[in-house]
Amino acid sequence: MSIIQLSNVNQYFDKNHVLKQINLEVEEGDFMTFLGPSGCGKTTTLRIIAGLEKPESGIVTIQGKIVDHGEMHVHAAPSARGLSLVFQSYALWPHMTIFDNVSFGLEVKKIPKAEIRKKVELALEKMRIRDLIDRYPSELSGGQQQRVAIARAIVTEPKILLLDEPLSNLDAKLRIEMRTELKRLHRDMKTTIIYVTHDQVEALTMSTKIALFFDGKIVQVDTPRGLYRNPGTLQAADFIGNPSINLIEARSVEAEGMLRTTSSLGQLDFFYEGHQSGEVVLALKPEDIHISRLPSEGAIPCQVYSVLPAGSETLIQLQQGDRGLLAKTIGEVDYEMDSTVWISFPADKINVYDKLSEKLISKNRI
Numbered sequence: 212m213s214i215i216q217l218s219n220v221n222q223y224f225d226k227n228h229v230l231k232q233i234n235l236e237v238e239e240g241d242f243m244t245f246l247g248p249s250g251c252g253k254t255t256t257l258r259i260i261a262g263l264e265k266p267e268s269g270i271v272t273i274q275g276k277i278v279d280h281g282e283m284h285v286h287a288a289p290s291a292r293g294l295s296l297v298f299q300s301y302a303l304w305p306h307m308t309i310f311d312n313v314s315f316g317l318e319v320k321k322i323p324k325a326e327i328r329k330k331v332e333l334a335l336e337k338m339r340i341r342d343l344i345d346r347y348p349s350e351l352s353g354g355q356q357q358r359v360a361i362a363r364a365i366v367t368e369p370k371i372l373l374l375d376e377p378l379s380n381l382d383a384k385l386r387i388e389m390r391t392e393l394k395r396l397h398r399d400m401k402t403t404i405i406y407v408t409h410d411q412v413e414a415l416t417m418s419t420k421i422a423l424f425f426d427g428k429i430v431q432v433d434t435p436r437g438l439y440r441n442p443g444t445l446q447a448a449d450f451i452g453n454p455s456i457n458l459i460e461a462r463s464v465e466a467e468g469m470l471r472t473t474s475s476l477g478q479l480d481f482f483y484e485g486h487q488s489g490e491v492v493l494a495l496k497p498e499d500i501h502i503s504r505l506p507s508e509g510a511i512p513c514q515v516y517s518v519l520p521a522g523s524e525t526l527i528q529l530q531q532g533d534r535g536l537l538a539k540t541i542g543e544v545d546y547e548m549d550s551t552v553w554i555s556f557p558a559d560k561i562n563v564y565d566k567l568s569e570k571l572i573s574k575n576r577i
């Protein structure tokens with residue numbers, strides 16, 4: 212059952228059309244991430260769900276109740292929506308202890324003191340900071356303060372938790388630690404989470420679903436694996452690829468129901484659906500390229516342009532004729548610059564896009 216539904220939501224700031232016909236269903240228990248480049252409308256969509264902004268047009272439904280109806284001027288207050296919010300800046304009250312910071316939401320609900328204590332301890336326990344209960348925010352690290360902010364949001368046991376880039380102020384190590392905590396929290400509490408980020412690794416590692424935004428529109432809603440293996444457009448493929456995906460132009464013809472492509476990767480056949488205009492683009496992920504120092508049948512010779520070791524993995528920039536290709540290998544490897552190597556790849560891991568429409572026409576089977 213969908214717990215949150217957005218239908219044809221539009222938002223303008225002055226004359227700037229920042230959300231364009233947003234349609235979205237969030238299922239109960241989802242960890243839904245809004246992913247996309249800066250300024251594409253993720254935060255505005257989250258703020259509309261939270262009730263902090265009124266949409267110009269469209270309908271927002273939460274737990275079966277219409278909370279916004281742009282045309283009918285219906286707008287429910289944030290406090291009436293049964294959700295909690297955590298922002299990038301943790302905004303703890305500096306003059307209050309961690310206990311007081313977290314218990315605040317319960318005090319205003321007039322819950323008995325002993326019960327408040329139990330709930331606060333449990334929320335802090337969940338974030339693994341129970342021992343910090345009597346400290347003040349200034350005595351905590353940034354990561355600990357962000358844990359307090361999340362504890363404060365979950366102490367009221369909201370059915371829906373909205374998180375706007377909550378980890379972006381933390382250093383890389385803490386961010387990874389917090390990702391694992393948030394993932395466990397989601398599993399343990401079974402809360403529906405909506406999470407805003409422009410960091411695709413964050414989105415891919417934690418979410419059950421990802422909504423990909425570009426320029427005020429949702430272009431794809433998919434599982435992390437679905438989005439990673441089958442980005443629906445060339446723009447999505449380019450955004451998701453990290454390091455950059457290899458895009459190779461090819462000519463194509465239909466041959467015995469298959470799409471036969473001819474490019475610098477040789478002749479390849481693909482199952483396909485949809486319209487193809489004759490010119491296509493092959494998308495090959497760096498990690499799908501296998502490099503060998505010795506020639507073998509079907510392998511393609513390339514020159515090594517440069518090798519970038521990064522500890523646990525190595526990026527290898529190759530040159531094939533006048534085209535560059537990026538490969539990624541797990542572990543440390545070294546190749547002499549300008550030496551010849553041979554590459555091979557599983558053709559069924561290549562996505563094919565129609566060049567004209569930029570749409571995916573041949574998917575990976577996952």
Ligand SMILES: Nc1ncnc2c1ncn2[C@@H]1O[C@H](COP(=O)(O)OP(=O)(O)OP(=O)(O)O)[C@@H](O)[C@H]1O
Nearest residue numbers: 224225229247248249250251252253254255256409
């Ligand atoms: N209060 C506002 N007044 C005017 N324009 C705004 C306002 N809030 C957002 N915008 C504009 O709306 C667009 C969408 O902004 P939004 O914050 O939703 O993007 P975002 O995808 O969350 O970006 P980021 O990742 O940088 O936070 C941007 O062009 C932004 O400049």
